[in-house]
Amino acid sequence: MKRFARSFAPLATFGVALGLMVLSASSVQSEGKKTTYKDVKPILDKACIGCHGAAVQSDGIRLDSYAEIMKGRNLVVAGDPKKSKIVAFVNGTRQPRMPMSGKPLPQASIDLLTKWVKEGAAEK
Numbered sequence: 001m002k003r004f005a006r007s008f009a010p011l012a013t014f015g016v017a018l019g020l021m022v023l024s025a026s027s028v029q030s031e032g033k034k035t036t037y038k039d040v041k042p043i044l045d046k047a048c049i050g051c052h053g054a055a056v057q058s059d060g061i062r063l064d065s066y067a068e069i070m071k072g073r074n075l076v077v078a079g080d081p082k083k084s085k086i087v088a089f090v091n092g093t094r095q096p097r098m099p100m101s102g103k104p105l106p107q108a109s110i111d112l113l114t115k116w117v118k119e120g121a122a123e124k
């Protein structure tokens with residue numbers, strides 16, 4: 001048992017060091033600026049407002065302003081990406097996947113939308 005502990009020790013140290021590295025890497029990431037509406041607006045403007053904007057309001061929703069997006073219908077449930085339709089319809093959890101009849105958004109854009117909602121969907 002003692003022998004086992006001794007031979008295991010370097011591994012454990014390595015494991016702790018690795019864990020610390022991962023931890024510090026992720027805290028560096030979350031220390032960054034909070035995601036705000038300004039960060040996700042370009043994504044929505046480019047991919048969504050052709051069908052969900054002032055001129056055309058598919059399904060009766062508009063995604064061309066913060067006020068419209070936060071109006072209700074669970075388009076955004078701050079802090080809860082799973083319940084937020086704006087995320088679920090874009091990552092394919094709910095169908096038809098948005099943007100409708102277009103290519104899915106790049107993963108980086110989906111991630112940013114998700115992060116924004118998770119962090120509370122702040123306007124500024």
Ligand code: HEC
Nearest residue numbers: 047048050051058059061073085086089090096098099100
């Ligand atoms: C080509 C037109 C088109 C584009 C572009 C488009 N949508 Fe849609 N969207 C629709 C239509 C049509 C529906 C209704 C679909 C249905 O119910 O079958 C819809 C429905 C939705 C719904 C469901 C609303 C609800 O309350 O159930 C959400 C959320 C949504 N769209 C988000 C988006 C987002 C986010 C984008 C951009 C990434 C986007 N859409 C781009 C046409 C579009």
